[in-house]
Amino acid sequence: MSSSVLVRTDVASAPAVTGTGPERHRPPGPGWRQRVAPLRRLTGLVAVFLLWQVGASAGWLGSTTPSPAEVVNAAGELIGSGELQHHLGVSLARVAKGLAIGLAVGLVLGLAAGLLRLAEDVIDAPIQSLRMLPHLALVPVFIIWFGIGETSKIALIAIGPIFPLYLNVLHGIRGVDERLVESARSCGVTRLGLILRVILPGALPQILVGLRQALGIGWLSLVVAEQTATTAGVGFLMNDAREFLRTDVIFVVLVIYALLGLFTDLFVRLIERRALAWRRGFTGE
Amino acid sequence: MTEVKVRDARRTFDGRDVLTGAELDIADGEFVALLGASGSGKSTLLRAVAGLDRGATGEFTVPDRRAIVFQEHRLMPWSRVWRNVTLGLSGSDLRGRALRALTEVGLAARADAWPRTLSGGESQRVALARALVRTPELLLLDEPFGALDALTRIRAQALVAKLWADHRPAVLLVTHDVEEALRLADRALVLRDGRIAEEFVVDVPRPREVDHPRLLTLRRDLLRALGVKTSESEETS
Ligand SMILES: Nc1ncnc2c1ncn2[C@@H]1O[C@H](COP(=O)(O)OP(=O)(O)OP(=O)(O)O)[C@@H](O)[C@H]1O
Numbered sequence A: 001m002s003s004s005v006l007v008r009t010d011v012a013s014a015p016a017v018t019g020t021g022p023e024r025h026r027p028p029g030p031g032w033r034q035r036v037a038p039l040r041r042l043t044g045l046v047a048v049f050l051l052w053q054v055g056a057s058a059g060w061l062g063s064t065t066p067s068p069a070e071v072v073n074a075a076g077e078l079i080g081s082g083e084l085q086h087h088l089g090v091s092l093a094r095v096a097k098g099l100a101i102g103l104a105v106g107l108v109l110g111l112a113a114g115l116l117r118l119a120e121d122v123i124d125a126p127i128q129s130l131r132m133l134p135h136l137a138l139v140p141v142f143i144i145w146f147g148i149g150e151t152s153k154i155a156l157i158a159i160g161p162i163f164p165l166y167l168n169v170l171h172g173i174r175g176v177d178e179r180l181v182e183s184a185r186s187c188g189v190t191r192l193g194l195i196l197r198v199i200l201p202g203a204l205p206q207i208l209v210g211l212r213q214a215l216g217i218g219w220l221s222l223v224v225a226e227q228t229a230t231t232a233g234v235g236f237l238m239n240d241a242r243e244f245l246r247t248d249v250i251f252v253v254l255v256i257y258a259l260l261g262l263f264t265d266l267f268v269r270l271i272e273r274r275a276l277a278w279r280r281g282f283t284g285e
Numbered sequence B: 001m002t003e004v005k006v007r008d009a010r011r012t013f014d015g016r017d018v019l020t021g022a023e024l025d026i027a028d029g030e031f032v033a034l035l036g037a038s039g040s041g042k043s044t045l046l047r048a049v050a051g052l053d054r055g056a057t058g059e060f061t062v063p064d065r066r067a068i069v070f071q072e073h074r075l076m077p078w079s080r081v082w083r084n085v086t087l088g089l090s091g092s093d094l095r096g097r098a099l100r101a102l103t104e105v106g107l108a109a110r111a112d113a114w115p116r117t118l119s120g121g122e123s124q125r126v127a128l129a130r131a132l133v134r135t136p137e138l139l140l141l142d143e144p145f146g147a148l149d150a151l152t153r154i155r156a157q158a159l160v161a162k163l164w165a166d167h168r169p170a171v172l173l174v175t176h177d178v179e180e181a182l183r184l185a186d187r188a189l190v191l192r193d194g195r196i197a198e199e200f201v202v203d204v205p206r207p208r209e210v211d212h213p214r215l216l217t218l219r220r221d222l223l224r225a226l227g228v229k230t231s232e233s234e235e236t237s
């Protein structure tokens, strides 16, 4: 009979429950875990560097691959001569200008489409069709339109981030619970208040996903934009090094790209930690 | 003095008539309970009275100062509790006002908590504080305790009774709990076939004993109006 089976299962599981002593339930000290977390994050990076160093000195990576030590040396030289700062400064300025335009446009279009039906009807179709174009294929067109100077490079960096930000802002707004909007309305919230206190905070998690993607595309566009017709920027540094077979300098630039990506990610994480403190999502075991 | 006057309220969802000319009057400071089967249109009528349903037609006379507590708490999860209480208010000392309202529902200590960290009963009490802080002339409650366990519900009912006695707003309480209606209300209305089908005046002085003979009769009549056979209901209770 099924009922007796059920009863027996209960009895069988009972000792396991009563057998857990109090010490087994004690949670690990939260302070301890928090202090170790950043260290744990670093271990992955340290492991990569160690593997690289070992691989380079053992010759697994080919004779032309520099070891981390050599790369650090090359970076030291470039910093000593002031070249690195100069080129990095130029690149950062390009990205800053491009992202400022691209993020602003993406945000404004997404907000307009999200908040006004009319705007969505007008904006959405053209954006959806443009989105499918790989924007990096636009390089020749941009050079025809904007010349080979700074403008075409900044335009290329600006165009990519628009789409992910637009999409995520729009979907974030569409995802806000209608019942919360109704409840806020019943509290007499004004139109502006509704946007600032309900719709934007509700859409923020999704908007930050869009920001993360947009920043990633911004860096990617920088790499492509600096491949051609430039005399400054870290991309130029890399091209120049290729001409002179300076693999160590090429690796310096690669490491810089990686670090920039890492800092971007940390930056978005910081915003998330501050702005999404109210969320109680699953954080992993 | 009538606070609320509803005439010929109608609402149709996709060709299905949910309200077919409901009429409703609530006097100043009167406590009215609205009962009815699930899906009979109680929430629909409440939203129409609250002015939240643009699709409802009819003649609605309602005070401007009104507040509503929904079936679910509907707090903004990204705002601290006290910010939720003062949502939509402007003026000075918002925090002070929020704290006073939260004190009334016994939750002043949680003023700075995130809503997601509250229990179901606490959330509903915050929603109640959010309604109270507006000093409403009409308080609309849509099964605010429907999702709570029996013990918490009794506490919450006592809280509502006290708040009503202190502030004396007109109240429209939607509930499917006959005991709740009889404990709290001056009048109990039954919504059926899209209109108010029956009315019961609960003429029992407060505080009310559950075993008051008049309440027992009312309870039987009310259950019958709701389509529950009395013999059955006596067995279950
Ligand atoms: N927005 C809507 N669109 C379509 N149908 C709706 C909508 N809102 C309510 N209804 C329908 O109207 C009817 C009445 O709904 P309502 O929410 O008013 O019921 P209720 O009496 O409050 O029920 P309950 O006691 O379960 O809360 C239901 O059949 C429901 O399906």
Ligand SMILES: [Mg+2]
Pocket (backbone or CB within 6 Å): B042, B043, B044, B071, B142, B143
């Ligand atoms: Mg309902």
